[in-house]
Amino acid sequence: MLLLALDTATPAVTVALHDGDEVIAESRQVDARRHGELLLPAVDRVLGEAGRTLDAVTGIVVGVGPGPYTGLRVGIVTAATFGAALSVPVHGLCSLDGIAYAAGRAGLEGEFVVATDARRKEVYWARYADARTRVTEPAVDRPADLTEPLAGLTAIGAGAVLYPDAFTDVRADMPEHQYAGALASLAAERLRTGGEFLPDTPLYLRRPDAKVPANYKVVTPQ
Amino acid sequence: MALRADEPLVLGIETSCDETGVGIVRGHTLLADAVASSVDEHARFGGVVPEVASRAHLEAMVPTIERALKEAGVRARDLDGVAVTAGPGLAGALLVGVAAAKAYAYALGKPLYGVNHLASHICVDQLEHGALPEPTMALLVSGGHSALLLAPDITSDVRPLGSTIDDAAGEAFDKVARVLHLGFPGGPVIDRYAREGDPAAIRFPRGLTGSRDPVYDFSFSGLKTAVARWIEARRAAGEEVPVADVAASFQEAVVDVLTRKAVRACADNGVDHLMIGGGVAANTRLRALAARRCEDAGITLRVPRPKLCTDNGAMVAALGAEMMARGRTASSWGLSADSSLPVTETHVPAPQGSHGSHGLHTHDHVHELSKKNLYDS
Ligand SMILES: [Zn+2]
Numbered sequence: 001m002l003l004l005a006l007d008t009a010t011p012a013v014t015v016a017l018h019d020g021d022e023v024i025a026e027s028r029q030v031d032a033r034r035h036g037e038l039l040l041p042a043v044d045r046v047l048g049e050a051g052r053t054l055d056a057v058t059g060i061v062v063g064v065g066p067g068p069y070t071g072l073r074v075g076i077v078t079a080a081t082f083g084a085a086l087s088v089p090v091h092g093l094c095s096l097d098g099i100a101y102a103a104g105r106a107g108l109e110g111e112f113v114v115a116t117d118a119r120r121k122e123v124y125w126a127r128y129a130d131a132r133t134r135v136t137e138p139a140v141d142r143p144a145d146l147t148e149p150l151a152g153l154t155a156i157g158a159g160a161v162l163y164p165d166a167f168t169d170v171r172a173d174m175p176e177h178q179y180a181g182a183l184a185s186l187a188a189e190r191l192r193t194g195g196e197f198l199p200d201t202p203l204y205l206r207r208p209d210a211k212v213p214a215n216y217k218v219v220t221p222q
Numbered sequence: 223m224a225l226r227a228d229e230p231l232v233l234g235i236e237t238s239c240d241e242t243g244v245g246i247v248r249g250h251t252l253l254a255d256a257v258a259s260s261v262d263e264h265a266r267f268g269g270v271v272p273e274v275a276s277r278a279h280l281e282a283m284v285p286t287i288e289r290a291l292k293e294a295g296v297r298a299r300d301l302d303g304v305a306v307t308a309g310p311g312l313a314g315a316l317l318v319g320v321a322a323a324k325a326y327a328y329a330l331g332k333p334l335y336g337v338n339h340l341a342s343h344i345c346v347d348q349l350e351h352g353a354l355p356e357p358t359m360a361l362l363v364s365g366g367h368s369a370l371l372l373a374p375d376i377t378s379d380v381r382p383l384g385s386t387i388d389d390a391a392g393e394a395f396d397k398v399a400r401v402l403h404l405g406f407p408g409g410p411v412i413d414r415y416a417r418e419g420d421p422a423a424i425r426f427p428r429g430l431t432g433s434r435d436p437v438y439d440f441s442f443s444g445l446k447t448a449v450a451r452w453i454e455a456r457r458a459a460g461e462e463v464p465v466a467d468v469a470a471s472f473q474e475a476v477v478d479v480l481t482r483k484a485v486r487a488c489a490d491n492g493v494d495h496l497m498i499g500g501g502v503a504a505n506t507r508l509r510a511l512a513a514r515r516c517e518d519a520g521i522t523l524r525v526p527r528p529k530l531c532t533d534n535g536a537m538v539a540a541l542g543a544e545m546m547a548r549g550r551t552a553s554s555w556g557l558s559a560d561s562s563l564p565v566t567e568t569h570v571p572a573p574q575g576s577h578g579s580h581g582l583h584t585h586d587h588v589h590e591l592s593k594k595n596l597y598d599s
Pocket of ligand 1: 339343364366500501532533
């Protein structure tokens with residue numbers, strides 16, 4: 001087994017290679033504005049570091065969000081196109097599950113909530129019984145609306161760090177953004193145990209802004 | 223036409239607006255032109271909604287690539303290169319195509335060419351009428367662009383002579399269609415009504431045609447307003463609006479200015495060919511008037527079939543193939559989508575010393591609606 005995992009649902013542009021036993025190379029750059037530029041060079045670097053080529057990969061793992069759409073689509077279309085070009089399966093995972101799994105490996109125990117920044121003063125979030133077990137569907141909400149339902153629960157992720165008043169036990173020492181290595185390890189575990197994956201389509205959670213720009217696509221030669 | 227195996231076999235991806243286009247060409251020969259359009263999803267909004275377009279591109283990307291390969295009867299591994307529209311266009315939409323093209327080229331171990339959308343609109347005519355004359359004069363008219371371009375070398379030297387200072391020609395069609403309650407997009411339906419109408423019924427203004435106006439620039443905003451005012455005055459007076467005559471007279475004002483300026487540009491620059499591309503090139507009156515005026519002026523007119531005039535992947539593949547045939551530098555794996563890529567940048571070569579894979583280009587992606595950074599939503 002050789003899994004290539006990538007995730008662009010958080011400010012981290014992250015890629016990892018997993019051989020079925022362990023992560024053999026990983027790249028992680030935190031830059032919320034250059035997912036499109038950074039992802040392919042990162043894939044190339046990770047493969048180079050591991051001394052492998054893309055055609056040795058047996059499956060693609062991709063975080064399908066939730067996350068800001070523009071960046072999220074870069075990772076998903078890259079994964080889908082790799083899958084088609086290489087004729088290998090593409091395994092989708094909820095990106096929040098990767099952060100939860102990474103927190104588990106960093107020693108977090110018990111119940112907790114993962115929240116990431118959804119912009120527009122909202123967070124993407126889901127609740128976990130433990131690092132491997134998500135107990136709610138991922139959702140997008142204003143942090144203030146979560147204060148009561150999640151009261152007393154440990155909270156991790158950039159969304160929790162950003163809104164400390166809305167969450168109770170915010171663990172800033174835990175992963176804020178995604179690690180593709182964690183996502184890859186989680187996928188390897190699920191493949192071994194016959195666990196389920198999501199299709200490689202984005203978890204948008206919001207309807208598109210249905211507004212036409214006043215001057216859509218005006219292209220003026222310079 | 224005989225296929226020459228030494229001509230580059232290139233797959234092109236286009237996602238700058240609402241069409242997901244994947245085309246395959248060998249040199250100047252069209253092998254496949256697969257297009258998935260999200261136009262119906264935008265119709266109820268009266269224009270292209272960027273987020274709706276981006277979502278549709280992602281959904282359509284892999285199926286459209288596979289459809290193009292099947293249509294062309296070629297295997298992915300036989301491709302010599304992958305080309306993609308790097309800009310200009312809707313930022314989020316471009317990004318989907320650029321990411322897909324990079325992944326495809328990388329997985330196949332083939333070079334990647336990020337090319338200019340406008341130069342692609344010109345280059346597509348090579349698939350229809352053979353090698354472009356050098357220089358070529360091009361009039362590009364669509365919902366997004368209205369430009370007169372002089373192209374001494376389509377792979378490296380495209381010069382803007384003039385462009386619209388306000389609305390694109392196709393946008394004016396959309397807006398007039400909206401005032402007439404004819405729906406979106408406006409181009410085809412106005413064309414249809416105009417055939418039943420009198421183009422001389424109403425004398426609408428011809429923008430920027432005064433003796434002191436810029437010779438090659440266009441303006442369609444004043445025309446659009448004049449048409450709207452004329453219609454509203456009729457409605458206010460309780461009179462019926464003669465839709466066919468309004469459509470014909472409006473359309474005549476647009477194509478009169480476009481063809482007059484294009485023919486003038488050819489004459490001024492000593493160019494004996496005119497190429498017309500972009501979605502509005504499908505307009506039957508534009509084709510007819512351009513044909514007559516070019517003939518009168520001794521200019522050879524080249525207009526590709528309508529399906530190659532609207533946005534498609536074949537045009538991108540055509541320019542990519544020309545880039546390969548002329549040995550132009552491939553793009554790096556760090557290629558950016560650039561929503562305002564200048565027309566003078568015919569393609570986006572890898573920065574020197576980047577060995578085609580690590581060069582990074584930094585600039586902000588700005589959202590069309592909020593003007594905030596694109597990645598903020
Ligand atoms: Zn176009």
